Amino acid sequence: MRYRVLQQHRSNYPNPLHLEKGCSLQLVQQCDIPEWQGWTKCRSGDQCGWVPDVLIKLNGEAEGYLLEDYCARELNVRAGQVFVAEKELNGWAWGYLQNEPQLLGWLPLLVLQKL
Numbered sequence: 001m002r003y004r005v006l007q008q009h010r011s012n013y014p015n016p017l018h019l020e021k022g023c024s025l026q027l028v029q030q031c032d033i034p035e036w037q038g039w040t041k042c043r044s045g046d047q048c049g050w051v052p053d054v055l056i057k058l059n060g061e062a063e064g065y066l067l068e069d070y071c072a073r074e075l076n077v078r079a080g081q082v083f084v085a086e087k088e089l090n091g092w093a094w095g096y097l098q099n100e101p102q103l104l105g106w107l108p109l110l111v112l113q114k115l
Helices: none
Strands: 002-005 024-030 039-044 047-052 056-058 063-066 082-089 092-097 100-108 112-114
Touching: 024 056, 082 100
Parallel strands: none
Antiparallel strands: 002 082, 002 112, 024 039, 024 063, 039 047, 056 063, 082 092, 092 100
């Protein structure tokens, strides 16, 4: 799916999570923003960040493991750019800018318009 970026987005997380399938997670906090329900802040080793709930298999009240490889990188974009989404989860899209296919990351659907 192709989108036009409607407004600038800058990541607040310069060191995003990069986790491998099967790694253990400590569940820290559920996201309380209505538009982005379905995300849990998790800790794995010395890394901490947001993970989509659908990628977490629980094995306790505040513990689980990752069902697939996951990267929490958010893209920095400006209005007018074209974003190509590979998947959408919980108010966010994973993909790349049309002119930079080598750099994959997340963008909130709130800043995107379908083409």
